[in-house]
Amino acid sequence: MLIFAASDKGGTGRSVTSANLAYHRALAGDDVCYLDFDFGSPTAAAVFDVADARQATEDRGLHAYLTGEVSEPARIDVWSETEHQVLRYPPPGCGRLVLMPGDVSGGEFATSDDNLRRCVDLLMTLYYEFDLVVVDLSAGRSYAVDMALEATAQPEMRDVTARWLVFHRWTRQHVAAAASLVFGKRGIVAGGADRGHDEAALRNSIRFVRAAVPDPESPLWSQVSPTQSAWMRKADGDLKQLASTHGIGYSQVLGSVPLEPVLQWREQLITDEDVLDSQIANEATWEALRQLSVRLTDDKYWEEA
């Protein structure tokens, strides 16, 4: 299965959340490949803690592959290349976790026939090889999004299950922006239909993920004044209302990830060690990520609304 991770704005936790989902699926035994299509600002190497390996594969990343400079994009085996203390010892029986990094120097580029061909070849090869392929796309209606839409519309990819996750933060601006990224005039659905996608099918393969959602009931806010608390509840309720009027209400949401202090300071994977031993991260975050990772392939959550 292919999972495309998109977002309207930067800083929505798209990269870090999708990387965490990939990590959870690998722990559960799936062979997972994570593609950094965030051309211009690739961050995945930092999240997986593979900076040195990334350095060694500089200029042989996805960007160089798609533009035809190298015949195969570099692969980084996260379990063996990571500098992260916990990731270096994956539990026995877990699946492979492979990162295909972007290039630091590579910017955005327009989709041509040649690089579209290479993109389809790559996605098909990985589809034959991995249980789950996560593609992290640059924010907004970017070339990366166009290419993903164009590639999945090709006849050879017709039988490949592709699902889209749209990440947004839990604020008015972000809710509206996420809705317009998907349903807007130049949105993903319209753009996909232009390229030959079946509109209803494409619409149904998109779900939203609310990231960094503050929970008014959380102990984080136990010190706030009663007026503040009441305001937070009201704002939260208003946002739910707003989301549902924009068509991204409850039935379109695959899950939410609570506001996690660790992720506010540092883009990283949340390991069980962070939750259980050092207890720097909240168990609710771990559980939300795990649940989300299960729902990626649970058809119950992808049925027509």
Added chain:
Amino acid sequence: MTAAPGQPARSVLACGEVRTCLLPSVQALDARAAAQLLRLRADEHVRVSERPSMYALSPEILTGVDCRLPASNGTKVRGVGTVAARAVLTEGRLLQSTAYFSLPATGPDMRRPWGQYLVRPGLVEPFGKLPQQATADGVLRGAGRGELDLGMISEGLLAQLRRHALLDRRVPFKSSPTRLRWVARRVPAGERASLANFTVAEGGLRTMELRLPEGIPAASAAGLCEDLALHDWLLTTVQHMLDNNRIGAIDGPSVVEALHPVVVHLLHLWMPRAHVDPALSHLWDVLEDKPGFSRQWENLSRRIRDRLALQAVAMPHQALSTS
């Protein structure tokens, strides 16, 4: 080299890369479909043999090259000529592509008309003297930017075949392709071929070094390497499936489901040296002795059958207890 056109130049080194993957098709192809798939050229037939196992070999296609030869020590030697590529389909299930070429010890210092290279298919001539050791090491290490890239040629052929309209582009299970890079040094005719080294590296990469007597064509070495790569792929793939906790930790009907593809698609593919040139088939003995390819395979298939047998034993028991 001053060999007259049409005369085969004496080579000192042959190198190649084999890619092995599962054919993206739910059904294994029969002999006729295999012949259609591998028909890379209109003027030559696909060779298909059905005994002792179904094996289809494509005609060779040539890629003209004029670029730097791979070199481990940074030596810049330009090579011009043609690289041969071919594809093999075994039991209609496993697809392989090989790109390979031979190198003479020296070549002319200037480029000749293309016609003269075309009459020596699969030969790349160096400009001047060939740094044999550095080139062999360079091929095994993999081509750098701007160097002759065998992986690119074999992957290109594989990608072309996987796009073929005959295939439904659905795999019965997920698996990783492997690549095997090989170099064969020529030894005087009459000496015995030998296997100097076989290594298993990370990321599905394998390397092999051979000594090949003059008189044995490079295509035979390519055939041997394809046979080894195929069996190594089987071991790697089945071992990876058994290591996964989806199979290791579970019980019940899901075990049958998880092992089903191995039984249906892979267990019958084990047949070492079935289509290897007899002059080279003794090289298999080295690997059978250590690490023991067939021994490991027997062990793996026994494990699978035992797991399934255990499952079958439990079933009537459960059926009785619930009635």
